[in-house]
Every structure is written in structure tokens, then in C-alpha cells.
Amino acid sequence: MLAIYKKELRSYLFGMMGCVIAVVMLAIAGFFIVNVNVNSASAHFEYSTYFLVDYFVLVITIPFITMRSIAEERRSKTEQLLFSLPVPMYKIVLAKYFASLTVVAAPLAVCAVYPLILKLFDTAGVMSLAAAYNALLMVALLAAAMTAIGVFASSLVENQIIAALITVAIFLLLYFMSSIAAAFPTSATASMVTLVAASAVLGGIVLAATKNSTAACIATGVPAALCIALFIYDRTLFAGLVPDILYSIDFFALCSSSTIYGVFDLRAVVYYVTVAALFVFVTVQMMQRRRYN
Amino acid sequence: MIKVSHLTKKYGKTLAVDDISFEVEGGSIYGFLGPNGAGKSTTMNIITGCLAPTEGEILIDDISMLDDPVAAKRLIGYLPETPPLYSDMTPWEYLRFVAEAKGVRRDRIADEVADVMAATGVADVKDRLIRNLSKGYRQRVGIAQAMVGDPDIIILDEPTEGLDPQQRTEIRALINDLGRDRTVILSSHVLSEVQEICDKIIVISHGKLVANDTMENISRSLTSETTMLLTVKATPEETAAVIGGVDGVSSFEIVDGADDGTTSAKVKYASSRDMELREAISFAFSDIRRAVLSMSVEEENLEDIFLKLTSTKDTDENDADDANDAADSNESDEADGDAETDDGDEEEYVVYDPADYLGDDAGGVEDKAADDDDDDDNDDGGDGDDYKPLFGGK
Known part of the structure; x- marks a missing residue:
């Protein structure tokens, strides 16, 4: 490995x-730090870190790193x-994933020096190193999950550009998840129909991945039947359900909120680690x- | 050493490998033959663990490739059809990477890489980027990669493809060296190359195994008759009369009557009676005080064997089983008869008709098929009955 x-x-x-990519990320991070922490004399390093997420920096750069991986x-x-090679498949995927993650995380590691430099000039003593490093940790965890998604997309096709486009598409979908949730109808019927449709999509994915029609039927039929049964039993359960789900798994929001408010959010840690593990697992299955x- | 049992591979609804089973013994060089699309590369990929079979089992030194792939893969070095090279690396870097990935001990890596580079002749280009190397050198780096880790089994998928004659010769010599203390399986489209290098051949056609044996045994199993080239110090008429009088000759033709009083003839008889017929012919000529100047058996080349095994047949299950039985059974002479009882195979063989060469007045016509009825080896379907030798037997 x-x-x-x-x-x-x-x-x-x-x-x-x-x-x-490392130079681009460092240049952009440096630009934000100069603007936010130097020119605007803000003691909040986490603001400039937040901009790495908010201004699509990770969304644009990570696909370029992961696209070639597989x-x-x-x-x-x-x-x-x-x-x-006498190497298990999961080790091959993990090696590739960690290599990509190293390249993604290297600029963030360099950025870890900046709070210390800023602290030297913090004569008023208002700068929180904990908040600064919490922000970097959250961005690193988000980047770890995004890298896993990128490596997964790279395992789907043999054309790097298409792999990058798939990755960007997934990232944009995740980025605008809260907007999609806000625009989604809150009626119970709409949620039920959406979940049944999602079950069909899940079945399609299972069929594509396994070529096993029985597994695909189960993946579609069981959740769809469950949804319909629950809907018949108590339709109020479905009122606003899909928007609620989308809000609760809003991919970027957890990182943004914990970064900008300087809060260590264990949910974010668990969420990003889970997403990373899930996509690494799925990539192994794809291989x-x-x-x- | 390698045991393949009931291997089947389906791509969707396409059956690429159809229930093949064979064993590869240690310390031999095996040639893996078959027409394009026969399933050679697929089978090699499955044996090496690159592909998973739909059904069946692969045992490498009794280690199952499915149950313990890591341990099984340690025993195999593999060069796929397209050498899997990282073009942005030098051969030195690439082979170091492979050595590390194969788990070669850290203190042995430098020596191991140096050894395989010396053996494959890539030491002089070890610091050039692989993308700048010629095809021949890339192929060598690919073979070197398969040799790293000193595996007991090396599998090479068309190792000489695309090389010039000089490079082919060098790679062949290298494979011969490898075969001294390892098991080597190689596929090639160059049949003469396989004939030259390999101890045994495995033939696949339409996803089915049609042979796994030495070339001699396969040839024997496919050929019910031996053709002997005979040169005697006699006239064509004398020659015809003598040969026609030998019991067991199924057909013959006078090839040439030279001015110097020598005559050449092609004599066909049951392969299983080779020694007996040689003696009989020799004694028959000595009885009339005519000297036998030379006797030689026409050898079939691999191309003939390959075509017989892979062409004109749809390789239905019976064909494959029969051919395998024949190949397997040729360990003993007794088994030849079994192989030769296959119906239909003989349709492809050319039977020389002496009438075409000697005319109808040569006399002594007799249905020799009747004589051969008791001969198990010649009980080969319709041809024997149809044949009426121009010169009858005793």
C-alpha cells in the first residue's frame, strides 16, 4: 500500500x-488572508478559511486532483x-485516496502556519487560535469527503476530463442542496413520490454496479413499498420530509457553520468521515x- | 502447480471462456494458443487474478486465487498483452515500485531490481523515461516487472508482439532462460516461436480447451496415419510392387523416379505400427536385393496442428472433450487407438491416391480396408472403407 x-x-x-493545484490553492488562500486578516484587520482567521469553501475553491480544485486517480x-x-499485485483492492484504493488527499491537504497544512504568524501581531489578544485551527480542521474534513467523492468519480470512467466533470457536477449538486431543499414542495405526496423515485434510482445504480436484477429489484422494491405503506398509514409523516432530509444532510452547510462560528461540531466530523468512508468503500466495489x- | 477447474467467464451474455479445466506442471514452458478472441487473454487474466471468473476455481500451488488472492499472486509474475508501464517513470523507478508493491524485502530491492534489469537487458536505459523507450525496451521492462519478486510462475501474454526479428530472438532467449527454473506460460501468434520455445502447448478455441499436451502427443492424437518418405534404389514399378505387398500399408504414392535408378515414395500407414512397418518395408526391399537409401517420417508443424484444432470445428462439447481425451491419453501408445477412433476428424486429412500418379494398369488392386478391419488403430470411420489401394497387399 x-x-x-x-x-x-x-x-x-x-x-x-x-x-x-497546490500553488493555486495557496495563492487564493493567501489572497483571502491578506484581504480579510491584513487589509481589513480582522482577527478571525476562520473567515478567510471559510471563503475557501464559500468561493468554490475546493469545488474547482479537488476535481483536478482526483480526476486522474483511477x-x-x-x-x-x-x-x-x-x-x-499481491495487494488487496481496498489497499490500492486507500493508497490512491490518501495520495490525493495528501495533495489536497498539503496547502491547508501550509495555511496552518498563518494563524501563528497572525497571532504574533495580535497585540489586542482577540484572536482565537482554537477557532482558527477548528476552521482548518473542518475544511480539511470537508476536503477529505470531497476527495473521496472525486476518487469515486474517477473510478467510473477512463476519461479524466469526464471524471472531473462528474465530480464538479456532484459537488455543485451538494453545494446547492439547501437551495434545492428550499425550492422543493413541502406536500406529503411530493415527498412520497420523490422517495419512490429515489428508490428507483437506487435500484438503477445497484443494477449498473452489480448487473444483478434481483438485487436491483430489492433495492427499488423494498424502500418504495415501505414508503407507500407508511404513506397509506399516516401521510402526515411525509409532509416536508424531503426538504428536511436535504437540509439535514446539507454537505457544505455543516462545515460553513462550524467554521464561521468557531464551533467544533462533532456531527460534521462524523458526517464527513462517514461520507469519505462510504465513497472509498463504493470505489473499492467499483474496482x-x-x-x- | 497451476490447476484450473471448470473455469467459465461470461461478459454479459457472451461466453468468453467455457468450462475449461487443465493443469500446468512446474518447470516447463507452456505455449498458450488460440485464434483471436478464443479466450486466451481472458484465461490468463483470470489465472493471474486480474479478472474474476464467473465460475470455476484456480489453484496456484494449492492456494486458491479466489480465497487467498494475495498469497496466490505472490507466486505469479504477469505481463499483460499491453505492458502496464508508467510512462513518467524510468525503468529503475518503475521496477523499484513493483518490487516494493510485491513485498520484496527492503534490503533486497536494489539487488533484485539490478538482477532483473541485467537479465532483461534494460540496465543501459534504466535512467531514461519509459515514454522515451523503444517498443522492444518497453516489452523488456514489462517482462522485468513480471520477474521481480522471483515468482515461480511467469505468465506472458504475447511477449514478442510488435518486436523486430532481432528483438524477438532476444526475448525468446530470455524466455528460455526463465523456463530453466520456473514455469512459464506464454501466448503468441507466432507458431514457430511457440514450437521453438515451448515444452507443451495449451490450445483454446471458442472459449474451450481443445488440447493440453506436448506437440508430439497432440500431433499423434490428431494423426491416425504416419506418412513416411522413402527413397530406394529401385524402379518405380518395383517400388510400387514391394510397398503394395507390405501388410499394413494403407496407401502410397510414387513421388519421383530419378534417372540414377532411385525412386522416392510416400507411404502411409497406421501411426501405431510405425516401427513394425519400417521393418517390414526394409525387409521387403532387402528380399529383392534393393537398397533402402533413406526413410523419414513427415513431421507435422505446429501450424498444421493449430489449424486442425481450431478451424472448421464449432468446438462443441464433444469435440473439445474428445480432443482433450486424445491429448491426455497420449501418454501411452495404447491410448493412441482411442484418439484415432474419433469420427469425423479424418475428413480433414489428405489421402494420396496412387492412381493419380501411376495409372490404372499398375495391377494388384485389392480392398485393403478389409485387412485393416481388425486393426483398432485404423477403425476411423468412412475413409478406410472408401480407400481402394491401387497395389493390393499380400
């Missing part, structure tokens, strides 16, 4: 993509080497599926 991790990291650095192996047929098809 370590060998693959080192090879990936080396490839990012010597292939320039990692360096370019797609390039498929395109160049080197995945056969990985498959033939395994490649061996079966």
Missing part, C-alpha cells in the same frame, strides 16, 4: 498537476498491474466490479 501511495504522490508532484490507470491499462465485468 505504501508503495502505491508513494508512486501516486510522486506522480502528482512530477506530473505538475499537484504542484499547480481513470488514468484504466486508460493506460496499468490497472492490470495493480490487479495482479472489484471491473474484475467481474
